[in-house]
Amino acid sequence: MSNEIEAIKDPGLPAHVHRQADTDPVAEKRAERQVAILFLISALGTVLFIFAYYFIPEDVFFFFPVLGNTNAHQLFLGLGLAMALFFIGAAAIHWAKTLMPDEEVIAMRHTLRSDDEDRDALVATVKERAGAAGLGRRSLIKRSMGLSLGLIGLSPLILLRDLGPLPGDDLTKTSWKAGTRLVTDPGDRPIRPEDLEVGAVAQVLPEHVGKERRHLSDIAKDAVLLIRLRPEEFQLSSERLSWTYDGIIAFSKICSHMGCAVALYEQTTKHLLCPCHQSTFDVPRAAKVIFGPSARALPQLAITVDSEGYLIAQKPFSEPVGPSFWERSS
Amino acid sequence: MTARERVAGTVANYVDERTGAAKWMKKNLTKVFPDHWSFLLGEIVLYSFIILLLSGTFLTFWYDPSQREVIYDGSYVPLQGLHMSAAYASTLHISFEIRGGMLMRQIHHWAALIFMAGMVVHLMRVYFTGAFRKPREFNWIIGVGLLTLGIVEGFLGYSLPDDLLSGTGIRIAEAIIQALPVVGSYLAFFAFGGAFPGEAFIPRIFTVHILLLPGIFLALITVHLMLVWYQKHTQWPGPGRTEKNVVGYPLMPAYMAKAGGFFFIVFGVTAFLGAVASINPIWLYGPYNPGQVSAGSQPDWYMGWLDGLVRMAPPLETYLFGYTISWNILIPGLIIPGILFTGLALYPFIESWITGDKREHHLLDRPRNVPNRTALGVMSLTFMLVALINGGNDIIATTFSLSINQVMWFSRIGIIILPPIAFVITKRICLSLQRADRELVLHGRETGRLLMLPHGEFVEVHEPISPELAWKLTAHEQAPALALEDVDARGVRRAGGLKNKLRKRMSQANAESIAKPTANDLKEIEHH
Ligand code: HEM
Numbered sequence: 001m002s003n004e005i006e007a008i009k010d011p012g013l014p015a016h017v018h019r020q021a022d023t024d025p026v027a028e029k030r031a032e033r034q035v036a037i038l039f040l041i042s043a044l045g046t047v048l049f050i051f052a053y054y055f056i057p058e059d060v061f062f063f064f065p066v067l068g069n070t071n072a073h074q075l076f077l078g079l080g081l082a083m084a085l086f087f088i089g090a091a092a093i094h095w096a097k098t099l100m101p102d103e104e105v106i107a108m109r110h111t112l113r114s115d116d117e118d119r120d121a122l123v124a125t126v127k128e129r130a131g132a133a134g135l136g137r138r139s140l141i142k143r144s145m146g147l148s149l150g151l152i153g154l155s156p157l158i159l160l161r162d163l164g165p166l167p168g169d170d171l172t173k174t175s176w177k178a179g180t181r182l183v184t185d186p187g188d189r190p191i192r193p194e195d196l197e198v199g200a201v202a203q204v205l206p207e208h209v210g211k212e213r214r215h216l217s218d219i220a221k222d223a224v225l226l227i228r229l230r231p232e233e234f235q236l237s238s239e240r241l242s243w244t245y246d247g248i249i250a251f252s253k254i255c256s257h258m259g260c261a262v263a264l265y266e267q268t269t270k271h272l273l274c275p276c277h278q279s280t281f282d283v284p285r286a287a288k289v290i291f292g293p294s295a296r297a298l299p300q301l302a303i304t305v306d307s308e309g310y311l312i313a314q315k316p317f318s319e320p321v322g323p324s325f326w327e328r329s330s
Numbered sequence: 331m332t333a334r335e336r337v338a339g340t341v342a343n344y345v346d347e348r349t350g351a352a353k354w355m356k357k358n359l360t361k362v363f364p365d366h367w368s369f370l371l372g373e374i375v376l377y378s379f380i381i382l383l384l385s386g387t388f389l390t391f392w393y394d395p396s397q398r399e400v401i402y403d404g405s406y407v408p409l410q411g412l413h414m415s416a417a418y419a420s421t422l423h424i425s426f427e428i429r430g431g432m433l434m435r436q437i438h439h440w441a442a443l444i445f446m447a448g449m450v451v452h453l454m455r456v457y458f459t460g461a462f463r464k465p466r467e468f469n470w471i472i473g474v475g476l477l478t479l480g481i482v483e484g485f486l487g488y489s490l491p492d493d494l495l496s497g498t499g500i501r502i503a504e505a506i507i508q509a510l511p512v513v514g515s516y517l518a519f520f521a522f523g524g525a526f527p528g529e530a531f532i533p534r535i536f537t538v539h540i541l542l543l544p545g546i547f548l549a550l551i552t553v554h555l556m557l558v559w560y561q562k563h564t565q566w567p568g569p570g571r572t573e574k575n576v577v578g579y580p581l582m583p584a585y586m587a588k589a590g591g592f593f594f595i596v597f598g599v600t601a602f603l604g605a606v607a608s609i610n611p612i613w614l615y616g617p618y619n620p621g622q623v624s625a626g627s628q629p630d631w632y633m634g635w636l637d638g639l640v641r642m643a644p645p646l647e648t649y650l651f652g653y654t655i656s657w658n659i660l661i662p663g664l665i666i667p668g669i670l671f672t673g674l675a676l677y678p679f680i681e682s683w684i685t686g687d688k689r690e691h692h693l694l695d696r697p698r699n700v701p702n703r704t705a706l707g708v709m710s711l712t713f714m715l716v717a718l719i720n721g722g723n724d725i726i727a728t729t730f731s732l733s734i735n736q737v738m739w740f741s742r743i744g745i746i747i748l749p750p751i752a753f754v755i756t757k758r759i760c761l762s763l764q765r766a767d768r769e770l771v772l773h774g775r776e777t778g779r780l781l782m783l784p785h786g787e788f789v790e791v792h793e794p795i796s797p798e799l800a801w802k803l804t805a806h807e808q809a810p811a812l813a814l815e816d817v818d819a820r821g822v823r824r825a826g827g828l829k830n831k832l833r834k835r836m837s838q839a840n841a842e843s844i845a846k847p848t849a850n851d852l853k854e855i856e857h858h
């Protein structure tokens with residue numbers, strides 16, 4: 001191509017320009033002093049670090065502009081360390097830049113590819129050695145070796161089997177049963193419909209019997225939100241309406257998207273919002289998804305009151321709560 | 331011989347007789363390294379990894395990787411008496427009772443952010459300058475592996491304190507595992523040792539976070555650096571620099587002092603951030619409880635784009651023969667990241683397929699001289715940026731008093747139309763920069779001085795540029811598009827015609843450029 005032939009010429013590496021410190025002894029001495037000072041600042045940093053560690057009490061707070069209320073011990077410990085480290089670096093680099101040789105040099109690259117002779121020799125060796133081992137011929141050995149290696153590869157997988165139990169029906173079941181009382185979380189007190197005003201929200205859990213503390217893995221499925229509307233505000237099928245009690249409707253609090261706790265209730269719009277990815281559920285319409293990535297309404301828990309007037313579950317959840325999984329049927 | 335030389339000599343002799351290291355050392359102490367600020371980015375990553383090892387080891391002395399429930403009785407008053415995991419309690423203990431513990435936690439977290447940011451910027455430098463081309467494809471792939479594992483490592487570390495924020499992150503990770511078709515719920519139960527959250531997960535990820543992944547990092551980083559050493563560093567084009575040489579400073583002493591000094595600078599800056607910039611104040615979030623959540627929860631930024639994609643996904647789920655496929659989780663959580671990272675890893679091979687260029691390259695490209703690659707890079711970054719912005723859609727909505735709806739729809743539409751727009755604009759900018767380079771070489775630099783010609787016209791005086799600069803601006807090669815025939819010599823359509831056509835189209839787009847000035851052009855101008 002004519003372009004290449006008549007390209008602009010490479011003028012070659014420019015001549016080296018000497019620095020001041022290379023030629024002027026005064027500048028050299030000055031640079032030397034500067035490097036030493038930088039090292040000394042670093043040493044001071046370590047002294048500050050040690051001082052802060054031993055002598056600044058840990059409960060002293062003071063106001064520092066920009067940072068606000070600051071812990072003196074932690075601040076000066078950190079600043080001392082930062083100073084000690086940073087100025088070692090600054091000294092070394094200043095030293096390199098002013099006093100160490102700074103002449104650019106040229107080194108040649110060599111091609112990475114091996115010579116043809118070496119490559120041919122390698123191929124010949126491999127062929128000859130492999131031939132001697134009979135790799136090509138002994139197909140019985142080759143196949144049985146393949147089998148044994150393949151099988152032994154399974155053993156780590158076998159060994160990992162005990163990492164956990166099989167899911168069984170764990171993902172589809174919660175602690176809610178017919179007649180389980182709703183209790184406040186926190187507090188574990190049973191509640192009556194009168195405890196909730198119109199517009200109010202409460203987080204509840206199934207009443208917990210036994211002395212053992214509640215497992216987090218139970219809360220991860222059992223958490224329920226109660227919301228009280230005026231009964232005429234519901235837009236529900238008659239079945240779903242029968243799951244509410246006197247304007248109180250109960251939903252699983254575990255987001256049907258990826259399982260965060262659906263925590264924000266907007267009273268004016270009657271929307272429930274999940275803070276994780278903003279899936280928004282319309283409470284009067286059985287927590288139908290009106291915005292965001294969730295594909296399913298929050299499961300509704302059928303509730304009523306028992307003979308003592310406390311809120312209870314009519315029956316277990318009619319579908320699995322929480323995020324989707326393969327075996328879920330709808 | 332001084333006494334000191336004698337001692338050094340004895341030691342050196344002892345080592346060399348047992349290792350033969352002298353020969354290697356002699357050659358490598360004067361190894362030449364080209365100098366440029368952008369070559370420091372990889373060093374930042376290396377140094378922050380070392381800082382992570384040091385600060386992380388310190389944290390392990392007190393951190394208790396256990397989800398056993400304890401009642402907090404430490405010195406942080408607002409949480410006293412609360413039930414929490416031993417992991418959370420021990421992180422509070424490190425923060426409030428161990429002197430320097432808070433500092434080390436903050437240094438560790440800042441170093442993690444710098445580690446990830448350093449990798450991303452280092453990757454961008456390698457990409458935009460074409461440093462991934464033959465023979466450096468292996469290092470490119472190792473780098474993509476490190477980036478991917480870095481995201482995992484960071485996520486696991488973020489999860490260790492077991493506060494409300496990080497527990498929510500684990501919940502989301504669990505949901506992604508659970509959404510996998512066929513095996514999802516099984517894998518989730520294996521990973522968590524039963525139902526979420528259980529008591530097995532934190533101890534398990536602790537082993538992965540401090541042993542398994544750091545070990546893999548160490549191995550990959552070692553290979554990465556050995557390859558850099560052996561293949562020699564790339565260099566920018568410039569006077570005296572060719573594909574066959576390296577121009578720079580010998581390792582000893584100046585380069586060693588600079589690199590070693592730079593480690594301390596990075597460590598110092600990280601320590602400074604740890605001292606003054608509070609990060610991840612876990613005591614404010616409280617212990618994890620699956621029934622609670624904190625509003626405005628945010629992952630670290632290197633996970634933010636994933637979160638943003640998940641947030642903008644359409645609410646799609648398929649129910650088939652009694653089984654569920656959650657597209658709203660699989661597409662943003664696995665499929666798109668899978669495509670992105672596979673594409674990233676394969677890019678060097680795709681480019682060399684398009685250009686048909688199988689030669690070694692040691693001189694870097696100025697991004698403007700490779701408009702297509704540069705535009706593709708900016709396009710991908712735009713995609714990630716829109717995703718990242720959507721990851722903070724709630725925060726953006728409240729800060730700019732928009733509705734979440736508006737931000738979400740901006741992102742949903744933006745992620746589709748903004749990247750192509752970014753491509754077109756970047757390509758145009760590259761071409762006009764090439765034009766500007768051509769002008770500069772041919773007509774010199776504008777001086778701002780005006781000159782009146784005899785007939786009264788004013789012209790601006792242009793000053794010719796130095797031969798060094800002229801060379802730098804014209805040193806790149808401008809390869810023509812591949813000449814690919816759709817039909818072979820006998821007029822028969824080739825097999826794989828569509829693939830061929832695609833390659834031809836891309837090759838043509840790739841070759842689009844402003845002709846660089848030649849010596850002839852310059853001579854011609856002088857004659858006028
Ligand atoms: C290589 C990349 C690494 C990354 C990206 C990383 C990232 C993180 C992050 C973001 C945290 C949360 C810190 C917090 O805010 O408390 C963390 C915690 C932790 N990391 Fe790492 N880390 C890395 C390597 C290591 C290594 C090598 C060790 C130990 C040998 C380690 C030990 C720990 C420990 C013990 C914690 C929990 C203690 C605490 O949270 O206070 N990390 N890590």
Ligand code: FES
Pocket residue numbers: 255256257258259260274275276277278279292293294
């Ligand atoms: S977890 Fe609720 S929206 Fe994603």
